Amino acid sequence: MSRRLIFHVDANSAYLSWEAVRRLQHGDRLDLRSVPAVVGGNPETRHGIVLTKSIPAKNYGIETGESVFSARAKCPELIIVPPDYYLYMQCSKAFGDILREYSPLVEQYSIDEYFLDYTGMVKALGDPLETAYRLKEQIKQELGFTVNVGISSNKLLAKMGSELKKPDMVHTLFPEEMPYKMWPLPVEELFGVGRATAPKLKERGILTIGDLASADPRHLKLFLKSYGYLLWNFANGRDASSVRPDRRVLIKGIGNSTTIPFDVDDRQTASLVLLSLVENVGARLRQAEYLAGLVSVSIRNKEFYSYSHQRKLFMPTDSTNKIHETACQLFNEIWHQEPIRHLGVRVAELCTNSLLQTSIFEENIEKQRAMDRAVDEIRSRYGLKSVMRASFLHSGLSCVAGGTVTEEEYPIMSSLL
Ligand SMILES: [Mg+2]
Numbered sequence: 001m002s003r004r005l006i007f008h009v010d011a012n013s014a015y016l017s018w019e020a021v022r023r024l025q026h027g028d029r030l031d032l033r034s035v036p037a038v039v040g041g042n043p044e045t046r047h048g049i050v051l052t053k054s055i056p057a058k059n060y061g062i063e064t065g066e067s068v069f070s071a072r073a074k075c076p077e078l079i080i081v082p083p084d085y086y087l088y089m090q091c092s093k094a095f096g097d098i099l100r101e102y103s104p105l106v107e108q109y110s111i112d113e114y115f116l117d118y119t120g121m122v123k124a125l126g127d128p129l130e131t132a133y134r135l136k137e138q139i140k141q142e143l144g145f146t147v148n149v150g151i152s153s154n155k156l157l158a159k160m161g162s163e164l165k166k167p168d169m170v171h172t173l174f175p176e177e178m179p180y181k182m183w184p185l186p187v188e189e190l191f192g193v194g195r196a197t198a199p200k201l202k203e204r205g206i207l208t209i210g211d212l213a214s215a216d217p218r219h220l221k222l223f224l225k226s227y228g229y230l231l232w233n234f235a236n237g238r239d240a241s242s243v244r245p246d247r248r249v250l251i252k253g254i255g256n257s258t259t260i261p262f263d264v265d266d267r268q269t270a271s272l273v274l275l276s277l278v279e280n281v282g283a284r285l286r287q288a289e290y291l292a293g294l295v296s297v298s299i300r301n302k303e304f305y306s307y308s309h310q311r312k313l314f315m316p317t318d319s320t321n322k323i324h325e326t327a328c329q330l331f332n333e334i335w336h337q338e339p340i341r342h343l344g345v346r347v348a349e350l351c352t353n354s355l356l357q358t359s360i361f362e363e364n365i366e367k368q369r370a371m372d373r374a375v376d377e378i379r380s381r382y383g384l385k386s387v388m389r390a391s392f393l394h395s396g397l398s399c400v401a402g403g404t405v406t407e408e409e410y411p412i413m414s415s416l417l
Contacts, residue, residue, distance in 0.1 A: 005128050006243060007116040008150040008158035009099060009135070011091075012167035014112035015039040015052040018091040019081050021144035036060055037079040040068040049312055051083060055167075065312040085252055088112075094143055102135055107243045110351035111252075115155055117243035132170045140168070156239035157182075159191060175237045182237070183210025192234055194315035200224065209235050254292070256280045257344030263302060264340045267332065274327045277345040282320035283376050285347060291316035293349030295323055297330040300342035308344075309334040316351055319368050323347060 011017060016039050020032035036057040038050045048068040060075040072078050092111045099106045102125065105117035118128050125131050132149040139147050146168035150161025153174060160182055161173030173181055188198040190209045200223060206212050212220075213235035220228030233239070256277045264270050274297070285292055296310030309330045317323065327345050 003153040005118040005122065006152055006155050006158040007118055007128075007132060007135075008109075008155065008162040009095075009114050009116060010148045010150075010159075010162045011095060011112040012146045012148060013052050013054060014091075014145075015083060015088060016054055016081075017145040018087055019084065021091075022087060024144070032079065032081070035079060036062070036075045036077065037081065038062060038068070038071055039083050040071070040080045048080075049310060051312075065314075089252075091143065091145070095139065095147075098139055098142065099135070102131060105243045105245050107245055108352070110349075113159075113351075115158065115243045118151075129170065129172065136168070136170060152237075154237070154239040155241055155243065156191060156234055157237050163189070178213075178237050179210070183208060183213060183235075185209050187212050190231065190234055192231055197224065197227075197231070252350065253346055253348035254281050254284050254288075254350075255344060255346035257298065257342060259342045260340065264343075265338070267335075270331055270335070270340065270343065271324075271328050273343050274331060274345060275324050277343065278320055278324040278327055281345055281347055282318065282323055282372065283379070285318045285350075286372060286376060288350075290350040290352060291318050292323070292347035293351065294347065295326040295330065296346045296348070297327050297334075298342075298344040298346070299331070299335060299340055301336070301338045302341055304341070306342075307334060312349070316349070318372075320372055321368055 013033065016032060016037060019039060020037075024031060033054050034056065035054065036059075037054045038057050039052045040048045040050050050062060050064055050066050050068060050071050053062050053064060053071075057071070057075065057078060060078075062071045062074055062078070068080055072080070088111055092108075095112075096106060096108055096114060099114050099116050103116050103118055103121050105120075107115045109115055118125075118131065121131075122128065128151055132151055136147055136149055139145065148162040148164075148166050148168070149170045150158040150163070151170070151172045151174075152158040152161055157173045157175070157178075161171045164171040164173070164181065171181075185208060187193055187201050187206055187209055190212065193201070201207075201212065204223070206215055212231060215232060215235075217229050217232045220232050222228075224231065258273065258277060260273060264273060292313070293316040294310055294312050296308055298306060298308035300306040311326060311330055313322075313326065323345070331343075
């Protein structure tokens, strides 16, 4: 059997490039990509975060996920543009349409990333490497932005390949190339090695992806459970998941908010309300088979004054506990200690969970996922209140709040932000 040929195509600094292209098309002389610039949450407040940065901004040490406030401290002349998801949706769709000229098997992985199965297309369209260059140039010519293409025999290696040198590059990363292209890289650059996992590996002398690939999987299992085995497989370039063209990223975010029947003025009750909101958000996220990369919390006080705060996660998740933990941190960071009337939680920056269908990301997650799934299953059969966390007993609160449920479909995105 001949091996599969998978492309991973990733738009470079997507949000920023897309904004830059729009401005150039509208007669702007300045290309945002050529100056220190970021797309950031809310430039007027200190709470917005950097979603995407230009390469000159990166050279000032500005990082994705840091606050716009601290980014501006590093570079006072930094240009900050607000996000425009309607624009991103249009660019993302046009990007996918071009890819579908090269194969019917195209799967959207996130708003700016696609997998393409080229296996059956070689006869019709020719050499994969030449095709990748052609495709990259076509996107540049027709849509004005650059992409990286990774080519390999599976999705994992294709994705790792597209992460190699950026921007505007094509890289192959076939299994036989791993020893010199992937194994020398720091272990935290391996897909799936998160902020919590990397230090545990390093403590044990596993510094590179190659160290992980040659580690004894039984040893890894001792401190990372079955997740260690999964990472060991990844480090060795093993992944059998298929490109699923039916999978599209259709929703941008999932939110839930509630008006509380009494004024909340302590952290513990607020944490419970947040949990009741997250229970619902988490279940919908899992049902849609997405992971979220961003969590935000909004607060409205007695005087109807609203404020919000958001954070990018280091690893996308669909875990109720993880989202709740982040929501509580965000709440604690911004709450002015006044009585609250209304609370909201929202997750965004969704990507599909297809690369890691069963066991995802951070360690100990398997147990949590099994638990989340069990609860989802029981609730779908016996009703929302058939299972509740003990902390809700006698709290006067519903264990699953469903005040205002918002599922944000792309077509109605213009109303957002
Ligand atoms: Mg990208």
